[in-house]
Amino acid sequence: MILLIKEKIKSFSSSEGFRLFMRHKRGVAGLILLSFMLFVALTADFIAPKRFDEVDPSSRLLPPSTEHVFGTDQLGRDIFSRIVYGARIALWVGLLVVVIEAGIGVPLGLIAGYYGGSVDKFISAITDMLWAFPPIILALAIVTILGPGLTNVVIAVSIVSWAPYTRIVRAKTQSIMSREFITAARAVGESSFSTMFRYVLPNTLASVIVLATLTIPSAILYTTALSFLGFGAQPPTPDWGAMLNEGKDYIFKAPWCSIFPGLFITLTALSFNLLGDALRDVLDPKLRLG
Amino acid sequence: MPEVLLDVRNLQICYETSRGCVRAVDGVSLEVYRGETFCLVGETGCGKSTLALAIPRLLPPNARLLNGEIIFKGKNLLTASEIELQKIRGREIAMIFQNPMTSLNPVHRVGFQVAEVPATHFRISWREALVTAVKQLGRVGIPDPDLRSRDYPHTFSGGMKQRSMIAMMTICKPSLLIADEPTTALDVTIQAQILKLLHELKIEYGLTLLLITHNFGIVAEVCDRVGVMYAGKIVEVADVREIFESPQHPYTKGLIECVVARRKSKSRLNQIPGAPPSLLSPPSGCRFHPRCTYVTHKCLSEEPRLVGVREGHLVACHNHERVR
Numbered sequence: 001m002i003l004l005i006k007e008k009i010k011s012f013s014s015s016e017g018f019r020l021f022m023r024h025k026r027g028v029a030g031l032i033l034l035s036f037m038l039f040v041a042l043t044a045d046f047i048a049p050k051r052f053d054e055v056d057p058s059s060r061l062l063p064p065s066t067e068h069v070f071g072t073d074q075l076g077r078d079i080f081s082r083i084v085y086g087a088r089i090a091l092w093v094g095l096l097v098v099v100i101e102a103g104i105g106v107p108l109g110l111i112a113g114y115y116g117g118s119v120d121k122f123i124s125a126i127t128d129m130l131w132a133f134p135p136i137i138l139a140l141a142i143v144t145i146l147g148p149g150l151t152n153v154v155i156a157v158s159i160v161s162w163a164p165y166t167r168i169v170r171a172k173t174q175s176i177m178s179r180e181f182i183t184a185a186r187a188v189g190e191s192s193f194s195t196m197f198r199y200v201l202p203n204t205l206a207s208v209i210v211l212a213t214l215t216i217p218s219a220i221l222y223t224t225a226l227s228f229l230g231f232g233a234q235p236p237t238p239d240w241g242a243m244l245n246e247g248k249d250y251i252f253k254a255p256w257c258s259i260f261p262g263l264f265i266t267l268t269a270l271s272f273n274l275l276g277d278a279l280r281d282v283l284d285p286k287l288r289l290g
Numbered sequence: 291m292p293e294v295l296l297d298v299r300n301l302q303i304c305y306e307t308s309r310g311c312v313r314a315v316d317g318v319s320l321e322v323y324r325g326e327t328f329c330l331v332g333e334t335g336c337g338k339s340t341l342a343l344a345i346p347r348l349l350p351p352n353a354r355l356l357n358g359e360i361i362f363k364g365k366n367l368l369t370a371s372e373i374e375l376q377k378i379r380g381r382e383i384a385m386i387f388q389n390p391m392t393s394l395n396p397v398h399r400v401g402f403q404v405a406e407v408p409a410t411h412f413r414i415s416w417r418e419a420l421v422t423a424v425k426q427l428g429r430v431g432i433p434d435p436d437l438r439s440r441d442y443p444h445t446f447s448g449g450m451k452q453r454s455m456i457a458m459m460t461i462c463k464p465s466l467l468i469a470d471e472p473t474t475a476l477d478v479t480i481q482a483q484i485l486k487l488l489h490e491l492k493i494e495y496g497l498t499l500l501l502i503t504h505n506f507g508i509v510a511e512v513c514d515r516v517g518v519m520y521a522g523k524i525v526e527v528a529d530v531r532e533i534f535e536s537p538q539h540p541y542t543k544g545l546i547e548c549v550v551a552r553r554k555s556k557s558r559l560n561q562i563p564g565a566p567p568s569l570l571s572p573p574s575g576c577r578f579h580p581r582c583t584y585v586t587h588k589c590l591s592e593e594p595r596l597v598g599v600r601e602g603h604l605v606a607c608h609n610h611e612r613v614r
Contacts, residue, residue, distance in 0.1 A: 116351060180393040183348055187387075188380030188407045188458060192372075198406075202397040 020282045027278020033271035041087040048081035053236040061254040071256035073246065079256065082238035083264055089239050090220050090268055093154055097219035098212045100158035105165025106201070106208060112166065113173025114196050124170070127163045135160040136225060143231040150223075150239070153232040157222045161215065168211055172204040206283040213276035217269035224265055240265050292323040295498050296345065296466060301358035303340055303349065312569045314340040314353075316522035319596070322466070327492065327499040329509045329530075331545065332519035333566050338502045339388075341519075342470045345500075346383045347375050362466070381411045384459035388471040390451035394443035401427070401439025404458045411462050426457040430487060449480040453487070460491050467492075468500045473508065485512055506549045510534065515602075518542045521567050521577040524596065528603040538605040540582050540613050576608065584609045 056076035064071045070079035112123040142156035227241030240261040247257030303315040314337040360367040387393045405423035427435035430453040473481035518526040526539040537543040544562040564581035579589040594606045
């Protein structure tokens with residue numbers, strides 16, 4: 001078993017895709033940054049010196065020091081500990097949003113591209129309409145209806161931003177439909193459903209993976225924005241957006257309350273963007289230079 | 291009298307385009323007998339492939355079936371439901387395509403793709419399907435089928451891809467195998483091997499082969515009967531021997547004269563003057579008249595019908611007696 005895994009790792013690390021990726025310096029930087037965030041999120045219980053909701057009225061708004069690395073907030077909570085726990089929320093929310101978006105967008109794109117005609121027109125019209133709305137306004141409207149809370153924010157952000165998946169998968173499907181192996185699949189008696197999901201879908205996955213890594217940062221940014229506006233995670237949840245919101249009242253007196261959450265939001269979004277760019281370069285041979 | 295396996299009656303198919311309706315197949319009737327190899331010959335764009343795709347109902351969405359019947363084993367395929375068709379495709383009627391490079395799915399292993407076919411048509415386990423797939427790949431001449439079935443299509447050569455396609459299409463032992471220019475994209479030595487393989491499988495499984503080609507060399511080699519198509523119509527049907535010995539249609543005659551023979555001198559190759567007509571607005575009367583050397587006034591106004599000139603020999607030409 002271990003030998004098999006070793007073999008797999010060996011064949012993976014000598015594959016062309018892996019080598020191309022390793023040459024992509026910014027991509028590697030993104031991967032390292034992201035791995036760091038993941039590590040922090042997974043081991044939060046061991047890294048954080050305090051609990052995220054441990055209030056200490058005697059040490060309010062303390063500047064960074066050896067005891068409180070990132071300082072403390074208006075309730076005397078350790079900002080470093082809150083950020084470490086917040087990484088869990090940010091990554092989990094980003095992942096969840098992307099999975100829901102792809103879950104809605106990919107099948108719709110497949111159906112639109114596969115059947116064409118009026119089905120395609122109907123789905124494309126909805127996609128275009130959604131695309132025309134400013135997403136954050138629409139998300140705000142949905143959260144107002146559903147009520148505040150992290151789950152509702154995830155739902156709202158997913159609903160407003162699945163359109164790119166539909167568009168990309170639809171275009172990919174259309175180009176794949178004209179290939180002969182699709183006719184061949186139908187010629188051996190595959191059903192439409194089976195052709196769509198077993199023959200067309202795997203051919204679109206490279207684009208979907210790239211799109212997913214590129215939409216995680218915007219998903220994180222939207223959810224933190226909604227939390228910042230007070231619609232998302234409710235106190236005392238250590239959501240980075242909510243922390244920014246709480247910190248903004250003390251921005252001149254205690255800037256560390258908002259600087260550190262902001263910095264981590266930026267770094268996380270950046271790491272996904274760098275990784276996404278690199279994956280696009282590696283997975284799309286047409287974009288490869290030289 | 292041999293049994294009729296496939297009976298196409300007065301089939302009309304058009305493609306809807308922005309410039310109007312292109313009649314790719316215009317009133318084609320033909321019969322294919324069980325166990326024979328029937329060749330459909332004609333120039334590019336004369337509707338051969340459209341006719342082939344119409345039989346298992348695999349036409350692209352912009353194609354419209356205007357008229358006609360396709361009767362296979364006593365069942366009209368044009369009125370069959372999609373579910374019925376899915377059961378027939380691959381099991382009863384299978385189809386091999388022109389370009390083996392693009393007819394295998396690049397993201398699945400070859401063995402997977404071949405095993406898919408028995409797995410969809412028979413109640414067998416995936417493991418059994420894989421075993422039959424490997425066996426079939428071996429039968430069509432893939433060396434080391436056990437190992438190669440785990441490879442992806444891009445590691446296969448053109449000939450091996452076409453062999454894999456043949457394995458995929460014959461694994462359920464269908465009654466009718468339609469091969470749409472199966473060797474056009476391959477080099478000559480591989481062509482001969484693929485034709486030999488098709489012939490062997492035909493005998494072994496009792497297949498009926500509907501072979502579409504523009505190559506008269508292939509016709510002479512493997513066919514029993516030949517249908518010649520021109521501009522969406524069948525102009526001549528006959529036994530292979532008859533076609534070569536006494537072609538009755540000027541177009542058939544021209545095609546046969548175009549075959550590149552080994553010549554001593556560097557004489558010019560024969561050709562049929564002109565080009566196939568646009569199917570948007572085909573010529574009046576006989577569609578071949580602008581290119582025909584036997585043309586008469588009747589040809590300009592009146593469309594010739596397919597008539598029997600001898601037992602099993604049909605021709606659509608007003609002046610076939612004069613063609614020598």
